[in-house]
Structure formats: structure tokens, C-alpha cells
Amino acid sequence: MTRMGEHNGGRVALVLINFLVFAGTVALNQLSVFPQYAGGIFNSTVGNMSAKxxxxxxxxxxxxxxxxxxxxxxxxxxxxxxxxxxxxxxxGPVYVTPAVLTSSFLITYTFNLLGNIAWLFVWDHNLIVYSSAVLWFISLTNWIALGMIHYSLYRHGPWMCRHAKVDMWMYRILWHNGLALYTTWTTVAALLNLGIVLREVAGMEMQIVVYVVLGSLSGIMVLWFILENTALDRFVRYTVTPYAVVVLAMVGIYIKQYAEATKETGYFIVVLLGVAVFCFVARLGLVVVRACKSPLYVNNKIGDDPVLSYAA
Known part of the structure; x- marks a missing residue:
């Protein structure tokens, strides 16, 4: 166990490993876009496979x-x-006190990135059932990591509000909203991949596939809107990027599919796009109002001495 004021070699190693795996993930994703420069490790592009x-x-x-x-x-x-x-x-060292980037978070997030790499190869080899399973693994580990880092910041929020407010906002802007952006998109991607499996492997009618994919996305979005504005407000108040992702996804679906869609699919696309825009605007409004009227940690009693007031 690391004592207060000392470095944590294991945590440092995890941060560095996590960064290197992230760099490898980005590099391989770029190579998958230009397979001619990948030395034969990819057969096609992700876009071409999606079109297929x-x-x-x-x-x-x-x-x-x-x-x-x-x-x-x-x-x-x-x-x-x-x-x-x-x-x-x-x-002591800022990465240890307070420990917002916990070891459990870094390990979970690293496995998530490894899953991202695995998906590139599974999808490239046209293994759509396995690619769907890997995408759900990516989505699930994203949600777990997102919960971990939100809880960590909330746990240390009273101290950081007094002694490290800039760092608290850096975590909120970069990690909370960045990871939420990633989590939301991988959830959308997992639903789309599930739709492909239902259509091509299970032989489900296309209209039913549309209902499953868009219905699931609708349910997740509405449930999240309710939870984040009630029970989870103190944890996720300043996380606002998920709705921007859904709006972008629905705009993309509208532009690509609406002109030739069935009446039922067209209605579903338009309504879900409208709901996503409403949730996004409403969420921004609620964040502003609550930040002014009921700021977080205002009632916490904590000493001015960081050594005495910090709760490890």
C-alpha cells in the first residue's frame, strides 16, 4: 500500500501502458482505413465492410x-x-492524491481498448457474429469504466472543489465527456452490428430489425435521460456529450435512409431524431440551471488544510 506523499509505481505503469495501448488502437484504426499501407494485415476498409x-x-x-x-x-x-x-x-503526487484515475478504471479501460483492436480484425474477416459480441464487450466495458471514473471524481469532489478545482474541471471535460462520447458511439455501433446479425444470420425481416435497433436506442436514451437527471445527477451532472452522438447518428441515418425508407421506418427516424434533439437541449438547460441554483459540494464541510481534509 502506498503511503500519502509517495509515488505509486504500479499506477504509473498502468497509466503508461494504457496510453501505449491507446496509441496502438488509434494507429491500427488508421491503418484499417488505408489497408494498402498496413502490410497486408487488413483485407478491406471498415467503411467497405459496412457498405457490404x-x-x-x-x-x-x-x-x-x-x-x-x-x-x-x-x-x-x-x-x-x-x-x-x-x-x-x-x-503528494497529483495522480495519487486524489486518485481519480484508479487502477481498476485503468485496467478496465485498457481491456476495452484491446477489444477495440480485436474488433478491427474480426470485422475485417467478415465474422459478423463474433464482431457483434466484441462490440458489446467494448460497449459494456465502456459503461463500466465511465461509471468508475464518475464515481471516483464524486468521491473526491469535496476536497477537489476546495483545493483542485481546475483539475476537477479537466477531469469533467476531458475524461468524463470524452469517454461518454466514446461510450455512446460504441453503444450505437453495437446496436447497428446487432441489426446486421439479426438480418443476415437470423434472417429477421428488415422492418423488425429497424424496430429492434431504433427501439433499443430509444429506450437506452430515454432511460439515461431519466437517470442522469434524477438518481445520477450528483455523479454525471456535467456530462453532456451522449446526446450529441445520438443526434449525429440519427442525422446520418436520416440523410442515408429516409428517402427510400418505408413509412414506418421514416416516422421512427424523424421522431427519434426529434427526441434526441429535445433531450440534448433540455439536458444543457438543466445543467445550467442546476449549476446556478444547486451547485455540487456547496454543503460539504471540509477543512482548509489538504493534508488533514483529504480522505484517501
Missing amino acids: HEIDVTPAGFTFMIWTVIYIWLLLAHLYALILLCRRNAV
Whole structure:
């Protein structure tokens, strides 16, 4: 066990390993876009494979450029984590006190990135059932990691609100919202991949596939909207990126599919797009109102001495 004020070699190793795995994930994702430069490890591009397995809710190609935004956002988060390794506060190394990037979070997130790499090869080899399973693994580990890092910041929030407010906001902006962006998109991707399996392997009618994919996305979004504005508010108040992802996905689906969609599919697309926009605007409004009227940690009694007030 590391004592207060001391470095934690295991945590440092995990941060560095996590960054290297992230860098490898981004590099392989880029090579999958340009397989001619990949030395034969990829047979096709992710986009070409998606076009091969298109269903009635596959979004337009430009939608997948969100991966660039995700990886840039997460890169900034990783760089911030590396900077924390070089900083100290009145208690000790910043990455240890407070320990927002916990070992369990870093391990879970590293396995998630390894799953991301595995998916590239499984999808490239046209193993759509296995690729669906891997995508659900990626989505699940994303949700777990997202919960871990939100809880960690909440746990240390009273102390950070007094003694490390800039770091608290850096975690919220870079890690919370960046990871939420990644989590939401991989959840959408998992639903789309599930739709491909239901259509091509299970032989389900396309209209039923549309209902399953868009219905599941609707249910997840509405449930999240309810939870984040009630029971989870103190944990996720300043996480706002998920709805932007859903809006982008639905715009992509609308542009790609609406003109030739059945009446039922067209209605579903338009209504879900409208609900996503409403949730996004409502969420932003609620965040602003609550930040002004009921700020977090305002009632916490905590001493001014970080050594005495910090709860490990």
C-alpha cells in the first residue's frame, strides 16, 4: 500500500501502458482505413465492410468521422493523465492524491481498448457474429469504466472543489465527456452490428430489425435521460456529450435512409431524431440551471488544510 506523499509505481505503469495501448488502437484504426499501407494485415476498409452489410438504419458515411473527434478528445485526456504523473500538490503526487484515475478504471479501460483492436480484425474477416459480441464487450466495458471514473471524481469532489478545482474541471471535460462520447458511439455501433446479425444470420425481416435497433436506442436514451437527471445527477451532472452522438447518428441515418425508407421506418427516424434533439437541449438547460441554483459540494464541510481534509 502506498503511503500519502509517495509515488505509486504500479499506477504509473498502468497509466503508461494504457496510453501505449491507446496509441496502438488509434494507429491500427488508421491503418484499417488505408489497408494498402498496413502490410497486408487488413483485407478491406471498415467503411467497405459496412457498405457490404448495410441495413435500413446504416448511417451515411460522414457519420463515421466521429471516430476522429473521439480519438482526438481521448488523446487530450491521455496527455492530461501523463501530465499528472509529473505534478505534486500539498498532499503528494497529483495522480495519487486524489486518485481519480484508479487502477481498476485503468485496467478496465485498457481491456476495452484491446477489444477495440480485436474488433478491427474480426470485422475485417467478415465474422459478423463474433464482431457483434466484441462490440458489446467494448460497449459494456465502456459503461463500466465511465461509471468508475464518475464515481471516483464524486468521491473526491469535496476536497477537489476546495483545493483542485481546475483539475476537477479537466477531469469533467476531458475524461468524463470524452469517454461518454466514446461510450455512446460504441453503444450505437453495437446496436447497428446487432441489426446486421439479426438480418443476415437470423434472417429477421428488415422492418423488425429497424424496430429492434431504433427501439433499443430509444429506450437506452430515454432511460439515461431519466437517470442522469434524477438518481445520477450528483455523479454525471456535467456530462453532456451522449446526446450529441445520438443526434449525429440519427442525422446520418436520416440523410442515408429516409428517402427510400418505408413509412414506418421514416416516422421512427424523424421522431427519434426529434427526441434526441429535445433531450440534448433540455439536458444543457438543466445543467445550467442546476449549476446556478444547486451547485455540487456547496454543503460539504471540509477543512482548509489538504493534508488533514483529504480522505484517501
